[in-house]
Amino acid sequence: MKPFTAIFWLLFSLAANANAKVNVVTSTTDLASIARMIGGDNVDVTSIARGTADPHFVEVLPSYMVRVQKAKVYLKLGMDIDRWAAPIIDGSRNGKLVVVDCSQNIAPLEVPTGKIDASMGDVHPHGNPHYWLDPDNGAIIASTIADALTGVDPAHAAAYAANLASFKSQLETHKAAWQQKSEAIRGIKIVTYHNSWPYFARAFGVEVEDFVEPLPGIEPTPSHTAHVIELIKTHQIQIIGVEPYFSMRTPETIARESGAKVVQLPPSVDGAPGAQDYFSLFDVIIDRLAAAR
Amino acid sequence: MHAMRRITALHAAVVWFGISAHQAAAQTLSNPDLSLVGDFRVVGRSQEAADSTGERELSFVFEELELDFNAYLNPYMRADVFIGIHGTGPDVDVEEAVMTVLRGLPAALQLSVGQYLLDFGKINTQHSHQWSWMDRPLMHRTMLGDEGLKALGARLTTLIPIGDSALGLSASAFSGSAFEAHEHAVAEGHESNEDAPAEIMGSARVSVFRQISDLWSAELGASYLGGDYDPTESLSTHIAAVDWKLRWRPDSYRAFSWVLETMRSEREVASVDSLATSIHTVDAWGAFTSAELQWTKRWSAGALFDWTQDATVADAETTAIGGFLDFWPVEETARIGLVYRHETSDRYNFDNDTVTLQFLWGMGPHKVHAF
Structure with a gap:
């Protein structure tokens, strides 16, 4: 060469x-x-x-x-x-x-x-x-x-x-915008399907009171569902947050019995319309919680 | 004194393996993953089935306790050992004991050496607890062996991307003793010389996997194995298989899968009469298919069709149809299965109905199974 x-x-x-x-x-x-x-x-x-x-x-x-x-x-x-x-x-x-x-x-x-x-x-x-x-x-x-x-x-x-x-x-x-926006949800008590939200809750002042699952990864049981309904009524919890990959059946039953609202909360990017990147994911979650309040 | 013996033994191990005492101590922190899979069954049989199998109409069966040891040996290699302890058949059975070079070889090759479930068709590569239909397909039992075909040998595999598809290639060289081990290998009356060294047999599989969409996947495979399985008479066998699997899984609540496998066997068989041993060839076909639908997190159901001609006896065939229902009471660590199976054979003159209730459980970090 x-x-x-x-x-x-x-x-x-x-x-x-x-x-x-x-x-x-x-x-x-x-x-x-x-x-x-x-x-x-x-x-x-x-x-x-x-x-x-x-x-x-x-x-x-x-x-x-x-x-x-x-x-x-x-x-x-x-x-x-x-x-x-x-x-x-x-x-x-x-x-x-x-x-x-x-x-x-x-x-x-x-x-x-x-x-x-x-x-x-x-x-x-x-x-x-x-x-x-x-x-x-x-x-x-x-x-x-x-x-x-x-x-x-x-x-x-x-x-x-x-x-x-x-x-x-x-x-x-x-973060500055989210803090301002999240004033609407600060201090609210919610129930979520799975224990997916402790980091979000700490960052935005949301209190997760209980879960639809009786234990992580375990399907809902009638006795635990009854307990969650009672808890929601007692603590006047307004929102049941459900990740998009879980069945809505039990959350909807709980909502019917307790008066709380079921809100689908995407924990991941592309988990819901509008959550197309890491920043907009938080916008969607905060907006959905605020709208359900 | 005992402590001294232990220290001496540790020292000997250190000298033998040429490793430092620090490494030896550190290795105790990285024990292999240990898992157990238990399979207990209650089997109900029709009177005819009880008579033809020599079992009671109702029996409790300790089918298998599978012990799995899995660990990386170093950044490039891992070892997997699966030991089956059975209530029936051989008490303890090494299902797999294989070391695999995972990475570092050219052309994306992986090399496995030891005893492993041969890459022949799709179903033979799976452990029985993966099957909702519970029992090994009839064609496997007559063509490969009651426990499928466990190869003692070496295997090279590779995976080649072709657009959005994956082309899998696999080739094995293994001891023909795998065939001698099962009772259907040779015709009645023929006695193999068990001291004769086993011949080396070969097999190959090519498969194409395609992810049709986010929810649908399909795989089509073709396999061949051949060689002398009986060193006494130099009897040969050639078996070809085509397998197909279609899978739909939109979420963790719903799934559908359809598997289809068909085999053709051409086997030389020795027959013994009063004068001499004669050798003739038996051709056999077999087919198995099963479709299963999971419609909630806890329930699934399916149906099976299972048919084979005998690999060693001409003009003998067996057919089975059945259905199954699976229930996961809590999550994937425990499963209760129910299988109904109707099995008939004109040649062997049986018409059997069997209902099996299975209690399957798993503990430990048993790895997820690939597609």
């Missing part, structure tokens, strides 16, 4: 590598949304779970494996909620994949103490895993993702740092 041709191909391959997008696969749409904001034009991001799907239960499909096979980075929720990610990652056979646990720098809530077992329901040993529903944790997730992208694609480190700064700045602006 002539020296000129060799230099041409070297420059061409360097340019091609510099322009190649980092392929990122995430467990959920929330992580995908934040990754898109941090990665910008330098990343291609897809999520395994749909926004309307229960992140605890995702089927392990070969199509997910080949998607991860082509990825450079896998962003998982961690804290035992997306255990299904392990067989997908193993099935991908991708030896160069960088797997990032986005919960690594989170201060978890509701970490169980002492021995835990299945008699307590589907208890997560590392704490409640729905941590992305606190905007402050969103900033931590964004930093974790920026670090991961910088690690695999140092050529665009400056872009990732700038996007992270922009994300945090936008988040602060949104």
Whole structure:
């Protein structure tokens, strides 16, 4: 090969590598949304779970494996909620994949103490895993993702740092707006189907009094349903929040008997119309709670 | 004194494996995942079924206790061990004991070495607790063995993206002793020399998986296995299978799945008469299909059709039809199943009705099963 041709191909391959997008696969749409904001034009991001799907239960499909096979980075929720990610990652056979646990720098809530077992329901040993529903944790997730992208694609480190700064700045602006908007829901007492909301409740001053499930992951029972109806009447609770992947049957029964309103609350991006990214997700949740009050 | 013995044993382990005492101590913190799956059954049979099987009309059956050990060995490899303890048949049975190189090989290959459920068709790769229809399909029992085909050998698999689809390729080389182990392998009267070394057999499977939409998935597969299964007479077998699975799962409350598998077996069989051993070939077909609908979180129901020709006896066939109902009382860790099965065979002269009530439970972090 002539020296000129060799230099041409070297420059061409360097340019091609510099322009190649980092392929990122995430467990959920929330992580995908934040990754898109941090990665910008330098990343291609897809999520395994749909926004309307229960992140605890995702089927392990070969199509997910080949998607991860082509990825450079896998962003998982961690804290035992997306255990299904392990067989997908193993099935991908991708030896160069960088797997990032986005919960690594989170201060978890509701970490169980002492021995835990299945008699307590589907208890997560590392704490409640729905941590992305606190905007402050969103900033931590964004930093974790920026670090991961910088690690695999140092050529665009400056872009990732700038996007992270922009994300945090936008988040602060949104937080100010959400705080103002959430005055309408501050201090309200609600019942939710699953224990998905402790981080959101702490961030926005909502009090979650009880759950439609008698224990995490356990289907409603008649005796517990009767208890929840009584609790709603006694405490004058106005709202029953239901994640989009749970049946409305028992919540509607409770609402009929107690006078409370059933509100579908999307815990994830794309879980409801209008919740198309991480910021608008909080708008939708707050707006739905405020409207139901 | 006992403590000293333990320390000496630990030291020996450290020297033997060439690992540091720190690593040895750290390994106690990363024990393998341990799971148990229990399968207890109450079986009711018609008088004719009781007579033809030699069982009582009502019996309690400790079908299986499956012990699973699963762990990563290092960042590239994992080991999976499944041990079945049975109330009937062999008391203890190593269903799988396999080490897999998960990543790091070229061409997205995975290498498994040990004993494993052979990638032949779709159903043979599954453990029996995954089946709502409970019993192994008839064609598996006659063509592969009462417990399916567990290969002792090595397997290479890969997964190739083709657009939105996934092309799966798998090839195995395994000991023919897997075939000798089951009673249907050779015709009555023929005695294999058990000391003869087993031949090496081979198998391959190609499958295409397509996610049709967010809710629908389908997989089509074709498999072949062949080789000498009887080293005494150099008897060969060739089996081909086509499998299909369609799945719809819109949410965690509703699901539908349809599986279809068909097999063709061509097997050389030795017959013994007073003068000599003669060898002839038996051709057999078999088919199994089942459709299942889950309509709430706790309930599902389905139907099955199961038919096979005998792999070693010409002009003998068995047919079964049935239905099943599953109930999860709380969540996925416990299941109560009910199966009705009507099984007939003109050649073997039976017309059996069986009702089985199954209590299935699982404890521990048993991994989710792939599609």
